[in-house]
Amino acid sequence: MKVIIVDDDSLVISALETIVESAGHDVVATGKDGTEAIELFREHHPDVLMMDIRMKEMNGIEASKKIIEAHGAANILLVTTFKDEEYISEALSLGVKGYLLKDNYKGIVPAINAVASGNMVFDSEIVQSFNKQEIKSNIGFEELTNRELEILELVAEGMSNKEISETLFISEGTVRNYISTMLSKLHLSTRTQLVVMYYKHGK
Structure with a gap:
């Protein structure tokens, strides 16, 4: 699995790189800001992009927006020290696949694997902090x-x-229509918001 790590702290990059590579994944590139993240993603097309939020040249939210606009299927995992609701809300609205706190070391590899498989992952503390x-x-x-x-x-x-x-024996188009209808009924805009709402209030 190809992984890119972007953070403005070289020590954090080194620590994350060690964790990711110890799990058998390849860190194909690292960067220090959102601008580099965009270029590195375009160049390497990683399975997962791990990225911090607060960075000098361009923050992780803005970089995520540009990457998702250009590569709709981008698997972006935000790994940050911030659980600010504004950041979380923006990340959800963009369609970021995961939001993990940096001190959750044990959760990093499972989160990468889940995001690469198309699942969405949110740190338990993040979910609890939603408004x-x-x-x-x-x-x-x-x-x-x-x-x-x-x-x-x-x-x-x-x-x-x-x-x-395949599970329900209906067409993909029908599935898309059902999801669009649910988003409309629940006044949501993304699949990720739908999942978070389900786990927080519907499960």
């Missing part, structure tokens, strides 16, 4: 049909549209 009232205002699971709830559970398990279609 409960803000998300609660969007709760409307009673508006979902049984079929929509069934698909929502599979989305929350990290299944892709293709995997869901």
